[in-house]
Amino acid sequence: MVRNILFSEEKCSGCCTCMLTCSFTYHxxxxxxxxxxxxSRDERNGGFKAFxxxxxxxCGICVKSCFFNALKIEEV
Amino acid sequence: MYGYAGxxxxxxxxxxxxxxxDLPLEWCRSYIGGLGFNTKILWDQLPPNIDPxxxxxxxxxxxxxxxxxxxxxxxxxxASAKSPITGRFGTSNSGxxxxxxxxxxxxxxxxxxxxxxxLSYISxxxxxxxxxxxxxLKGFDCWSTADxxxxxYGDVEVASIGPAGENMVRYAxxxxxxxxxxxxxxxxxxxxxxxxxxxxxVGDKPISIANVKxxxxxxxxxxxxxxxxxxxxxxxxxxxxxxxxxxxxQGILPAKNFQYGTIDGWERCLRENLHKYxxxxxxxxxxxxxxxxWVEVPEGRYKGLKLKDLEVTWVLEFGAKLGxxxxxxxxxxxxxxxxxxxxxxxxxxxxxWAFECFERGILSMDDTGGLRLEWGDEExxxxxxxxxxxxxxxxxxxxxxxxxxxxxxxxxSEKYAFHIKGLEIPFRDPRGxxxxxxxxxxxxxxxxxxxxxxxxxxxxxxxxxxxxxWLEACGVRREVIDQLDMIEEFKSRAFINDGEYINIPVxxxxxxxxxxxxxxxxxxxxxxxxxxxxxxxISKLYKATxxxxxxxxxxxxxxxxxxxxxxxxxxxMGETRDxxxxxxxxxxxxxxxxxxxxxKLDREVIDRMVSEYFKLRGWDPxxxxxxxxxxxxLKIEPSKFYAHVRI
Numbered sequence: 219m220v221r222n223i224l225f226s227e228e229k230c231s232g233c234c235t236c237m238l239t240c241s242f243t244y245h246x247x248x249x250x251x252x253x254x255x256x257x258s259r260d261e262r263n264g265g266f267k268a269f270x271x272x273x274x275x276x277c278g279i280c281v282k283s284c285f286f287n288a289l290k291i292e293e294v
Numbered sequence: 295m296y297g298y299a300g301x302x303x304x305x306x307x308x309x310x311x312x313x314x315x316d317l318p319l320e321w322c323r324s325y326i327g328g329l330g331f332n333t334k335i336l337w338d339q340l341p342p343n344i345d346p347x348x349x350x351x352x353x354x355x356x357x358x359x360x361x362x363x364x365x366x367x368x369x370x371x372x373a374s375a376k377s378p379i380t381g382r383f384g385t386s387n388s389g390x391x392x393x394x395x396x397x398x399x400x401x402x403x404x405x406x407x408x409x410x411x412x413l414s415y416i417s418x419x420x421x422x423x424x425x426x427x428x429x430x431l432k433g434f435d436c437w438s439t440a441d442x443x444x445x446x447y448g449d450v451e452v453a454s455i456g457p458a459g460e461n462m463v464r465y466a467x468x469x470x471x472x473x474x475x476x477x478x479x480x481x482x483x484x485x486x487x488x489x490x491x492x493x494x495x496v497g498d499k500p501i502s503i504a505n506v507k508x509x510x511x512x513x514x515x516x517x518x519x520x521x522x523x524x525x526x527x528x529x530x531x532x533x534x535x536x537x538x539x540x541x542x543x544q545g546i547l548p549a550k551n552f553q554y555g556t557i558d559g560w561e562r563c564l565r566e567n568l569h570k571y572x573x574x575x576x577x578x579x580x581x582x583x584x585x586x587x588w589v590e591v592p593e594g595r596y597k598g599l600k601l602k603d604l605e606v607t608w609v610l611e612f613g614a615k616l617g618x619x620x621x622x623x624x625x626x627x628x629x630x631x632x633x634x635x636x637x638x639x640x641x642x643x644x645x646x647w648a649f650e651c652f653e654r655g656i657l658s659m660d661d662t663g664g665l666r667l668e669w670g671d672e673e674x675x676x677x678x679x680x681x682x683x684x685x686x687x688x689x690x691x692x693x694x695x696x697x698x699x700x701x702x703x704x705x706x707s708e709k710y711a712f713h714i715k716g717l718e719i720p721f722r723d724p725r726g727x728x729x730x731x732x733x734x735x736x737x738x739x740x741x742x743x744x745x746x747x748x749x750x751x752x753x754x755x756x757x758x759x760x761x762x763x764w765l766e767a768c769g770v771r772r773e774v775i776d777q778l779d780m781i782e783e784f785k786s787r788a789f790i791n792d793g794e795y796i797n798i799p800v801x802x803x804x805x806x807x808x809x810x811x812x813x814x815x816x817x818x819x820x821x822x823x824x825x826x827x828x829x830x831x832i833s834k835l836y837k838a839t840x841x842x843x844x845x846x847x848x849x850x851x852x853x854x855x856x857x858x859x860x861x862x863x864x865x866x867m868g869e870t871r872d873x874x875x876x877x878x879x880x881x882x883x884x885x886x887x888x889x890x891x892x893x894k895l896d897r898e899v900i901d902r903m904v905s906e907y908f909k910l911r912g913w914d915p916x917x918x919x920x921x922x923x924x925x926x927x928l929k930i931e932p933s934k935f936y937a938h939v940r941i
Contacts, residue, residue: 231584233577234391238364247500248363250398258449261471262437264576264588264602283364285521285582286575 221276222292223255225268229288232259232266236280236289243279255280255289296504297359297840298322299400303423305416307488308349308408312423317402322842324929326852327359329385329813331403332374333856336383338933339405342866346378346480347462347487349409355453355493356403357393358816362501363509365835366517367818369393369578377479378487379464379640379695380716380741382864384479387745387813388470389578392451392495399497410489413460418495419447428491433457435633436469443494454492455482456635458683462486463693465640465718466683469632473586473602474578477637478717479740480695504841512834516827521582523822524774530575532565533585534606534820539564540754545888546726547614550669551646552712552879555726555888559619563609571621576602578818585820591622603628610721611642616649617669630676634683639743643718644696645678648688650710656703663687715873717741725880726890728758729766730801736874736900737802737907739860746813747805749796750778750824763899765795779828780804781850799907807853814852855928858911858920862936865919874904874918 237253245252254274258267268289270276281289295317302315325334332354344350353375360368371393377384396404400421415428431439440452451471458466459482466482467475476482485491503509520526528536541547542564545555570592575584590600603625612618612627631641651657652667659666665688667674681689691699696718700711712719714735719742724732734747755769768775768789775793778785788801808828812819815832829846837843876895884894905915912924925932 228574231575231577231581233581233584234579235364235582238580241500242364245500246506247502249498249500251498252500261473262441264573264600285577286584 220294222294223270223276223278223281224290224292226288226290227266229286230257230266230268231286231288232257232261233285235283235285239283240280295319295840296502297363298327299397299402299499299501301400302403302405303401304405304407305423305425306408307406307410307414307425307490310410310425312425322359322840323844324852325856326811326814326836327402328356328370328372328816329374329387329810330852330856331356331814332372332385333859335403335405336374336376337859337863337936340376340863341935342863344376346376346381346384346484349407349488351376351484351487353406353481353484353488354403355396357397358814360835360839361393361816362397363503363839364580365513365817365839366520367578367581367583367820367823368816369580370813370816370818371396372813373468373476373481375481375484376867377481377740378462378483379480382715382741382867382869383739383860384481385740386468386476386478386481388474388476389581389818390451390470390474391579392453392470393816394579395451395495395497397497397501398499399495400499406488406490408488413489413491415443415492415494416490417447418493418497419450420497421499431491433460434491436635437472437633439492440469440471443492447494447496450494450496452492452494454635455485455490456633456683458635458693459483459486460491461683461685461693463636463682463685464695464698465637465644467635467637469635473632475632475637478639478743478745480637482635503839505838508834508838512831512838516831516835517582519826519831520822523826526583526822529583529585529820529822532568533575533587535565535568535604535609537606538609541610541722543889544727544754545885545890546723548610548721548723549614550617551615551650551710552723553650553886555723555885555890557614557617557619560614562619563613563621563624567621568604571604581818583818583820583822589621589625591625594622596622596626599625599629601625601629601632607638607721611638612675615642615646615721616675618672618675619670623672626672627675627679630679634679636679636683639720640695640718641679641682643712644682644692644699645675647696647700647707647710647712648678648692651703651707654710656705656707657688661688709878712742712877714742714876715869717743719877720744723880723885724876725885725893725895726888727754728763728895730796730798730805733798733802733900733903734805735876736904737806739857739864745819746809747802748809748819748824749801749805750780750808750828751775751796752821760893761896763896763903764798765790766798766801768793768796779826779830781829781846799903799910802907803910806857807850810853810856811849814856851928854911855930858913858924858928859930859936861913861918862920862925865917866936871904871917874901876900
């Protein structure tokens, strides 16, 4: 079984709490650069994209931290 | 240091010099961060009698102490300087990511002094600070400036000024990327006077905290409190636009420069219409509310226009105040004012003044260069915004702000200039709904403004008793009051008759103190936060984040300290007791329409309330001067410029 994390651009508000939570969980510090989930913000157009670094284990901590249900775990 | 970056950076533009200092540990306990740090810096370094647009002025940016962490809504960064619009302590607050990136660059306080020889921008990339030529950005609007710097540096956060700042319009804003701003007090003009076009910042220094377990517990408590706020979902859906309906039903819109409390067609600007424009909610970093709306115009002349907007200040200021009753026209005004780098409240107010003067024949087409100024004509508004930003024609007078513009024009126009202490007042008509919010226009350190004095309970459910000034009808259930995170001694005095009423002067002091702390720790003043987060939880969060133990009482004492310092600075800059008054219309003309028709304000009673407010603060009841004893009690170190012991 493969675990994926799905991202909804429509729901994402760009708060980046997922990134802060990820870095805090794994490194006990807050750092957007140390996060394994990355939200890129196209602020001028109100758009957001998510991607995951190669270190990401799909643990789902970012999914739990999202205030807006923009991230979802999918088991395939 | 935990929570803090530990560094102060001072840029002297005249000497083309960047210096770095350690953040004194004792400042953390005494001033916390953000607004507190800015107050301390200006207290120590800003001479009171300088021209705000001279190189002697100092601009300070400090992110709040919680910025850089995941504490809900901890995104806010304070910018302060001597204000060119009021000539007093000027300060403004903005969220998004800029403050986070400053902290992640290893900077708690950024001080900018002097004047660059040529137009410049400041780049702060991973902690390395450089002053660079911005000649290629001259004349660029704020959005193009952000675009250009992002092309050069990638995902930097950009604080910039537009043409309004370059031309030193006295209420020019500093825009925060595209749609946010340090809006009030004309700090954009101060940057313009220093030849600073922009500050681009990005950093990747990690922020450490003192106690992980305590942090997780306190953060989780803060999150639960905020999201359990009874109106949380309403705020997430409509953001500040919830106020549009409330103001309309109370008849307290600022219609046509406060001539009326209602306006035909306002039903198009009620919250139920938001869904036709709104595509999604947008947050600042670490915010669970997402009060901002990404909106697009679906049809009509401005079809396709998209931006972050329909925040209620824009809707009421560019809407009701100027007679515009369509979201799409208001959005167009927002776009233009944001690009030009103009403060929303001040620019809408000065244009409303010009419209009323035109209506009354004080200004003619000879004065306006042939432009007809008519309520509801967005093209006239857009033309004036451009003229103001470029100081063209009558725009050159309007660029001075409503107080100075009315003094220049004269001919009785002063009567229609809506400001307090030189700062244009925002959108709630105090006659129709009196309370802490409107009394706060008077007491606010920065002048006529609503963002520094707001009670943690704000509901219009119960009508305000007629001719009652000292008490405000509360309308909040007793159990909500019981759960408020408020020092008990204050709570027992602020709520009267088992919570039926609020004691306005007491709650004004509490609210000012609470918001000063919010602006020092860097959290947001939206009601889901304001109604749930107080000194107890802030004290827990602060200890967990920084390791510094500070009691809830000590947290509130910091607010008392910084407000007293700001007041002392304002007095040294020329503030007098006479300035604690509303524009005459609010006293002399009854509200002509709506459910609160017939109401006006009482000069004498409100003046007594001002004395009571001074007394509650421990300041001189007549002059409002904090004075030697109060400053000593608050352990405020005298400075070269402001001191109980003059040096």
